[in-house]
Amino acid sequence: xxxxxxxxxxxxxxxxxxxxxxxxxxxxxxxxxxxxxxxxxxxxxxxxxxxxxxxxxxxxxxxxxxxxxxxxxxxxxxxxxxxxxxxxxxxxxxxxxxxxxxxxxxxxxx
Amino acid sequence: xxxxxxxxxxxxxxxxxxxxxxxxxxxxxxxxxxxxxxxxxxxxxxxxxxxxxxxxxxxxxxxxxxxxxxxxxxxxxxxxxxxxxxxxxxxxxxxxxxxxxxxxxxxxxxxxxxx
Numbered sequence: 328x329x330x331x332x333x334x335x336x337x338x339x340x341x342x343x344x345x346x347x348x349x350x351x352x353x354x355x356x357x358x359x360x361x362x363x364x365x366x367x368x369x370x371x372x373x374x375x376x377x378x379x380x381x382x383x384x385x386x387x388x389x390x391x392x393x394x395x396x397x398x399x400x401x402x403x404x405x406x407x408x409x410x411x412x413x414x415x416x417x418x419x420x421x422x423x424x425x426x427x428x429x430x431x432x433x434x435x436x437x
Numbered sequence: 438x439x440x441x442x443x444x445x446x447x448x449x450x451x452x453x454x455x456x457x458x459x460x461x462x463x464x465x466x467x468x469x470x471x472x473x474x475x476x477x478x479x480x481x482x483x484x485x486x487x488x489x490x491x492x493x494x495x496x497x498x499x500x501x502x503x504x505x506x507x508x509x510x511x512x513x514x515x516x517x518x519x520x521x522x523x524x525x526x527x528x529x530x531x532x533x534x535x536x537x538x539x540x541x542x543x544x545x546x547x548x549x550x551x552x
Contacts, residue, residue: 427479
């Protein structure tokens with residue numbers, strides 16, 4: 328059974344600082360997704376990572392995938408308040424479903 | 438505009454009163470799925486459908502039913518809701534096959550409270 332673990336679950340950081348959210352998963356998969364959720368809102372797709380070594384960047388966020396280590400990271404560079412949200416990683420389990428991590432609540436303080 | 442829609446967005450009901458949450462997508466996607474979101478648990482899949490008349494259980498199907506009679510619609514039915522089904526529900530859809538990344542697109546969510 329595929330399990331997905333995110334850490335940290337809560338992250339409070341100062342504006343301008345860098346930090347990384349980790350997503351570990353338990354069985355082989357080569358599709359991993361990062362989503363953002365604002366309070367009371369739906370999930371917004373951030374990154375789709377489809378192969379080992381994949382790296383995607385958008386603004387202050389960069390995501391990478393290491394399928395051998397079963398690890399993805401979401402790196403935040405020079406955080407700004409607008410990045411405050413909950414971030415989920417989700418791993419494709421044989422094409423039939425996504426298995427989600429518990430989410431990381433990010434609060435960026437000015 | 439390409440989108441997944443859900444109705445209603447908010448619903449308060451009583452134990453045992455049957456309800457249906459509708460989901461519709463206009464992207465001609467084969468795959469559709471229902472998730473529930475509970476604090477600290479992320480999203481968990483309830484049911485999914487790979488195409489018309491093809492549905493299957495996810496991780497937490499107990500107490501729910503679905504149907505897929507048309508490609509665009511995938512309603513979630515709670516025949517006898519109970520308080521432990523109080524949750525935030527999301528419908529999602531995805532293309533399958535070819536060069537698809539299988540990325541799922543989510544609806545706006547339905548917040549259900551069962552008293």
